[in-house]
Amino acid sequence: MKACGIVHKYGDNVDTDVIIPARYLNSSDPAELAKSCMEDIDPEFVKRVKPGDIMVANKNFGCGSSREHAPIAIKAAGISCVIAETFARIFYRNAINIGLPIIECREAAEAIAAGDEVEIDFDSGMIYDKTKGLEFKGQAFPPFMQEIIKAEGLVNYINSKKN
Amino acid sequence: MGMTMTQKILAAHAGLEYVEAGQLIEADLDMVLGNDVTTPVAIHEMEKFNTKEVFDKDKIAMVLDHFTPNKDIKSAEHCKCVREYAGEHNITNFFDVGEMGIEHALLPERGLVVAGDVCIGADSHTCTYGALGAFSTGVGSTDMAAGMATGKAWFKVPSAIRFELTGKPAKWVSGKDVILHIIGLIGVDGALYKSMEFVGDGIANLSMDDRFTMANMAIEAGAKNGIFPVDDLTTAYMKEHSKKAYTVYTADDDAQYDETYTIDLSTLKPTVAFPHLPENTHPIDEVGDIAIDQVVIGSCTNGRIEDLRIAAEILKGRRVKKGLRVIVIPATQAIYLQAMEEGLLKIFVEAGAIVSTPTCGPCLGGHMGILAAGERAVATTNRNFVGRMGHVDSEIYLASPAVAAASAVTGKISCPCELE
Numbered sequence: 414m415k416a417c418g419i420v421h422k423y424g425d426n427v428d429t430d431v432i433i434p435a436r437y438l439n440s441s442d443p444a445e446l447a448k449s450c451m452e453d454i455d456p457e458f459v460k461r462v463k464p465g466d467i468m469v470a471n472k473n474f475g476c477g478s479s480r481e482h483a484p485i486a487i488k489a490a491g492i493s494c495v496i497a498e499t500f501a502r503i504f505y506r507n508a509i510n511i512g513l514p515i516i517e518c519r520e521a522a523e524a525i526a527a528g529d530e531v532e533i534d535f536d537s538g539m540i541y542d543k544t545k546g547l548e549f550k551g552q553a554f555p556p557f558m559q560e561i562i563k564a565e566g567l568v569n570y571i572n573s574k575k576n
Numbered sequence: 577m578g579m580t581m582t583q584k585i586l587a588a589h590a591g592l593e594y595v596e597a598g599q600l601i602e603a604d605l606d607m608v609l610g611n612d613v614t615t616p617v618a619i620h621e622m623e624k625f626n627t628k629e630v631f632d633k634d635k636i637a638m639v640l641d642h643f644t645p646n647k648d649i650k651s652a653e654h655c656k657c658v659r660e661y662a663g664e665h666n667i668t669n670f671f672d673v674g675e676m677g678i679e680h681a682l683l684p685e686r687g688l689v690v691a692g693d694v695c696i697g698a699d700s701h702t703c704t705y706g707a708l709g710a711f712s713t714g715v716g717s718t719d720m721a722a723g724m725a726t727g728k729a730w731f732k733v734p735s736a737i738r739f740e741l742t743g744k745p746a747k748w749v750s751g752k753d754v755i756l757h758i759i760g761l762i763g764v765d766g767a768l769y770k771s772m773e774f775v776g777d778g779i780a781n782l783s784m785d786d787r788f789t790m791a792n793m794a795i796e797a798g799a800k801n802g803i804f805p806v807d808d809l810t811t812a813y814m815k816e817h818s819k820k821a822y823t824v825y826t827a828d829d830d831a832q833y834d835e836t837y838t839i840d841l842s843t844l845k846p847t848v849a850f851p852h853l854p855e856n857t858h859p860i861d862e863v864g865d866i867a868i869d870q871v872v873i874g875s876c877t878n879g880r881i882e883d884l885r886i887a888a889e890i891l892k893g894r895r896v897k898k899g900l901r902v903i904v905i906p907a908t909q910a911i912y913l914q915a916m917e918e919g920l921l922k923i924f925v926e927a928g929a930i931v932s933t934p935t936c937g938p939c940l941g942g943h944m945g946i947l948a949a950g951e952r953a954v955a956t957t958n959r960n961f962v963g964r965m966g967h968v969d970s971e972i973y974l975a976s977p978a979v980a981a982a983s984a985v986t987g988k989i990s991c992p993c994e995l996e
Contacts, residue, residue, distance in 0.1 A: 502769050
């Protein structure tokens, strides 16, 4: 499995309140949530984003509220993968559980710039910055989490275990 | 090598003699919690499970607290969805308007979580129950659904940071100031993926409400959970509020910690976190002149009876500064009633504050006190992120109920000692 797209770059401590502000949490429809994704720190994001694009941020991405609406909004906006130096733990769980690919890689998070074209190979964990001609090795998931990702989320994983 | 308090609770719930940091386990759950924002998403996920029934109708709690009383039609539809699901599945602990309170004040008050429990909640501040000596942590809606369906959750066993608390806090210094100080010390990701284990003889000088406030904000340092040892105060609280059997776990003497911080509570001052991160802390005497437009006293962090008592003590016989809006939100119906019986609500109203029904409301910019562009609030809540309480150009300063009440009188961020 691979992802390839143009990078939208953010800094440290991007919290779930700015990913999807609480004023939109009276909806749980992914398409509707996607319309307001990143609105409070990057109002142009939803106009700029194209299907398959990649989000890159520094440390503690997705901190704060446990709202699963945050990874849902990012995924529904068309983002194919989020790369960060570190993820806040609830966001990390939620992304895996809903099938939004994420990768931790400090070197990639530091070097990749907004607008770069980046390709990610999920099987090898390799990240290629095609614009800069750089490559990075991302942190691989433990086998248990890879099984959840392969099943496309926690619910399918649990269903398959019980059958 | 010994285990931390958190590791012992997780081992017992995974049916294992021993666990170590980094190990992946599946643990049995004693309580699965959701609110009106996160539960509708979990209910939608439940429909995809092969099994449609919940694992135990007594071990699930659903609390309609965020956008209630329903702030708009969409919120009303969400609450209706949860209400109907709770009815169909005979969920014992479903709390609607009239019975509900802010979830993390309500569950301990109703005795639904006790020492030794493992609890997950689709709300990041679920870590509050660590004050009771339970392992409790925030998750998302899919984890909530999986917990509802199977009674289990997977966890990576966390390592821990130990906070050795000594001494007695000075007057006007509360649990809120202690936890803000700690977040300022280690940063908003200082305890990422880890447990924050509070120990030391200073804990005897912290009330249960102080401990709830501190465990509540463990998430603001990125922690998986925050946890306190069980002492006489904890057991007295549980006996008063719960009929559930509890189990006391203590950390092994040779438990491993990534780091240990020693904090002398007597040296701490009232502490304020500046926009836009809880780690931007300043002791009150270094705050300077910051004029404010609104004060919020409430939330799962600081809407308990002691919080209201200290705010009332400061506001009694004084007036809210002209031009300032002061919103007081008792966290549960029981706290509301107690505050009424103690005359606290009268003090608030006479001072020029308003008293709201229990709701998360303004804390997350939901309703009941949204900020306009350029406005500043002092809030006893837990997050001061960009746009958290309203407009992206508004500002939130996090503080204790004592500082919030004193600021309500002066119109700028103030120490209660200035009024003495």
